[in-house]
Amino acid sequence: MTLTRRAMLAGLALPATAGMANATYPIHPVAVADGIWMIHGDDAPIQSSNGGAIANIAIIDTPVGTVLVDSGPSLRYGRALRAVAEGLTGKPVIRVYVTHLHPDHGMGIAAFDPAIVAALPQTITDMARDGRGFSDALYRLLGDWMRGTDLVLPGRKITEVSEDFGGRRLRLMALAGHSAGDLALLDEQTGLLIGGDLLFHDRAPATPTADLPRWRTSLDSLAKLPHRAALPGHGPFDPTGQKAIAQTRDWIEWLEEALTAAVRSGLDMVEAGSVPIPARFAGMAAARYELQRSVSHFYPGLEAKWLPRVDMPES
């Protein structure tokens, strides 16, 4: 028996790619308010097993078409999301909001016409600066899940404070803190707050581009809204509307205090990433993982702030 070279190559290639190629994203929208569905992302790090689908996404049925808030990590996700959303509402997608620059929320816009994709001007600027690097990072982590995904920038800058879709009005709030530009939306018809990554719920907040004082200010203004429930950027739906806000605030305050205490008492970065996490955060997914990422984000700055200068003039 002889094997042709082509058959050999095919045989070699199959096991390597069979696990990933053509894998599909499980997209299960759950109704959370009248005409609004939430797709709950995996409350885990971006990894091959979830294809990067870790962010929550909102589908809003309006009289004039379907509105999406965030779009997932890849072209494949964006396409699947559009099919699911349009099947649900029976109306074409006419608007996609991108809440902030991070790729788990925005790379999926590759599946849509940029003219219907809207984001804050700051977010578009930041995506233009960092998008290529994010794209490289996702391709490295996710491989085939990302096939065909190009960096696309939102074509529409949000400058208005609300947008009306045939009578269903969405309030658009330009905030910051999780990143330099964070969009939060309030559906006036149902009182549902869609918080983007300003809100994490039972899933530890991520801080790679965070400004903690600005984040706190943004949470203060969200807490004052007349909303009845909240759809966070990560973690389960919050039917109370205040729990995700309070929990996110609690975590970032603890984080700042814990890292400051670690620097001031002489811990190195490895030790700071190993400090005990308070019991009240025990139900929070990815807590240790995000703590260690946050150590990487904040520790050098805290050292420069708290460790005194000790150098002597060069002799």
Added chain:
Amino acid sequence: MARCRFLQLLIAMLPLAIAPSALAQPPYPDDPLQSPMWTAHARLIFGDDPVRFDPRIQLLYPQVAENQRSFPVALDARGVGSVTRMVIFADLNPIPIAIDYRPDLAEPYIATRIKLDQRTPVRGAVQLASGQWLVAGGWVDAAGGGCSAPPVGRITGDWAAHLGEMRGEAWPMGTQGSSRLRITFRHPMDTGLVANIPTYAIEEMSVRSESGTMLGQMALFASVSEDPAITLMPRAAPGATLSIVAHDTNGRTYAAKVPVARQSASVLAAQP
């Protein structure tokens, strides 16, 4: 007869012919990480000294390499006996060794941050007074380019304005007579692997007591992160002053004095 003598000579020479290669490759233990560079690095760092992988040596690092330019690593060999050398290295880095530390009068503990140029084993090796090396480590996944991307200070352009700034503090520890010293430098730690930026790195650092007794000394390499931060545990009582001196590859000297605080050990720092 002459032919027989020739054969005898040949046989007599055989061990000589084999010996050099046998010497060049001592039987290092099988690498649990199965690194392609294990034997090469073992030869370079351990030579003919005995080596074993030992779970009592703790090489600690976070579960994710969030920043491949600055990956925190701590090597803790307290409780294994008298330690003469501690080496932190990453097999697949173009500059594998980051730090080679001699804790002369210090607890065998060192923490720092290193660059990762790709997914690589990261290891800590500790030599006992007996000559025995103990090794620990693991594979760390990382995005590429930690050693071959320009440092942030080169991009922002302000590295020279801050060169030589040192920050530090020292705390008494729960262990009697030991202190915990943290020292940071502003330094680009250029690897020489970025176009048009030659190697420029801090290459040695020592910590002495007020009377000049050497407490700990180390060689540093450019695979240590930009703006190095180092944690050591030199023997010094509360109220003592530690004297730190470092040199870089341009011959610049960095000197600092850090008092060991008189207050009692903080709760966090006193943790074992």
